[in-house]
Amino acid sequence: MSKQTPLRRRMRSRDPGEEHRAATPLELLFDLCFVAAVGQAAVQLHHGLAEGHYLPTVAGFVMVFFAIWWAWMNFTWFASAYDTDDMPYRLLTLLQMGGVLVLAAGVPATFHDYDFRVVTFGYVVMRVAMIAQWLRAAAEHPEGRTCALRYAGGIAVVQVGWLLRLLLPHPYGEIGFVLLAAAELAVPAFAERKLQTAWHPHHIAERYSLFTIIVLGEVVLAVTAAMQENVADGGWSPGLLEIGVGGLLMIFAMWWIYFEHSPVKHLSDTLRGTLTWGYSHIFVFASVAAVGAGLEVAIDADAHKAHIGDVAAALTVAVPLAVYLLLVVLLQSRYSESGRIQALIAAAGSVLLLATSLLAPAVGVSLTVLLLGVLMALLLAVGLSAQPKPVTADD
Template sequence: MHNTKYFEPNRRATWLELFFDLIFVVAIGDVTHILSHTHDGHLDPLQFWQYVLIFIPLWWIWASHTMYANRFDADDRKHRVATLFIMFLLIIISGLIDQRFLASFDVIIVCYAGSKYIVAMMYFVSKYRHKESEALTTAVGWVIVAGTTIGLASILFPAPQRYVVFYLGILFDLIVFIFFLPRRLQGIPAHTEHLIERVGLLTLIMLGESVISLSTGLANISWTVERLVTAATGFVTISSIWWVYFDSFHLLTKQKLATGHSVLYSHFFVFIGLSILASLIRHAILDDIVVSDFRVLSVIGAVCFFIGKQYGYFMERPALRRQLVVNTLIVFVLIGFALLLPRTGYILFGITAAVICYAFLSLRYLNVPPQRHDRPRHSAITGD
């Protein structure tokens, strides 16, 4: 494994990984656009479920590739070509989202399966490159092939059974990775600094999408004082979330992770929360959604973001658990009061105030020293 980037001093995300993240966020932006359409001020529940159902496979492609790159990225030609091809398949999926989602679901399934088979192939290739990782790469590769084949088999079924079969394939992957593969994955511990940087960079790009949503909300409308105040509130919301998310990031950066699951998988909820946040800001500026639907989106977005953000710290830093729970409950209570406000702009302002409050509450544990319990990477792999 010594010809991979795993042992590179001061390892950073590669330019290709940044490109990959950008393509992923473009696809997620198209998914989020599903939540932009309202009918007489209401958001159809089917729209939300469509949003979630297409978000899941896109995220799982990103997570699968990130898990591979974290341990086995050699940044060679084979890796680059394979990654670029996955990115092209993501672009195809992105183009089929929204109005053509149901009609083109077979194509989406095939593109998803193609992306996952490529990731499995990357693992199998690594097996021949790095003999010491053969047991892990073989096991993970075949798990991905099995789960992907289950998902691909869904094209043989009519709707709605095909949707059930497709997501059973993803569920199979998740269950095996979470419950049956941790011991093998711990044999080659996650590269903590790289993994934290990847999720942090993607979070930053997602926040950028929220800014785009804010500017889109102001485009082609008559500017009023109320709309400008709402837009300013939206920007403060984005800035506060950035502050809350990254202010305590150093507590994870120096923490040695084993599988990395606590950070990687919990960010599914972080990204869902940020995506919904972008939609909330746009709706608040345009005032094109009824307050009841805005409240529902606010609850889902806030809960997903804070639970997703807190889970990694909760699992990796046990000393912080009590404070994390207390702070999160306080924020949820404050957001609950904000939801009682009569207008969408007011609710957004209340949510912003709650996030700012959390930033002050978190000051108590920002200077907690990191804990290190893992063996060095080279000894973990070689057995020394």
């Protein structure tokens, strides 16, 4: 018989050594709402790159993705320490989900008109909900009150800055974004200087892993939709098959590389190491979404719908793929016995991925994408073979 959700229970810090701590259904629903915003950002990235509007498109993508990722990350770490799963907690989480859907609705305007009003409003709604969560933690968990109040105060100050930024003209708005993003990143370091929240290492690792899988799934969905559109227009072609096979190899290799090593044992070594691991995932998540956008650009280029050259189209896939490979392996190298070798393989592989894109004028974009997928599979195989063999009882 299932338990009823309590109307209210006291918000206490959860045990960081709690056994069988797993992501909750509410957290999974929360992630799906955020991936809707990721999908909107990737759609705009695809269209902007296909039109050759590189700098404004990438800048807009980075700014929007930061808002999505930072709101997701803040809730994830808070929930790992203070998930009471009562009515007020669920309602504040619902408010955050509403905020990200508002943000997603405003994404097209940021790319087309450089209008950040709706995106900013949605972001501030999410952050106000987090302020309420931290204030509740401060009131009901005296042991962590100082840390919780620092979080609430720091977040509140920065939100005022985000609203005031809307009044700034170009290029001061961009300068304001950089300063406010840095302020957001500084809040956890400031809040947890002396007393750290009791987040759960296994829970955090699982939350990041699940979000990686969900974003990879969004890539599959977006590429499948793009292929279906081209099939409807002109039927199957060898180019579409090459891009499909190459994209599938990339996605599978990206999944395997990410889950090859678990960070759980090392997440809580130092605050600096924890923040580095957590913060670096903005580039992991963003590069996954960008690979999907790049594959859509490649499909457009193969159908002669893109307004960019073959090398540029191939680079829209190769660049985020290289960033993903290098960053994930570098993060894992800290807790892998063969970390230095793996890092060298990843560095060499990233260079090869970028160099392979230069073949596009000679062999075509679609075959280049297939070669990129094969190269990712080969790099995965080389990385696996370079790992030390586990010692068995028979050795």
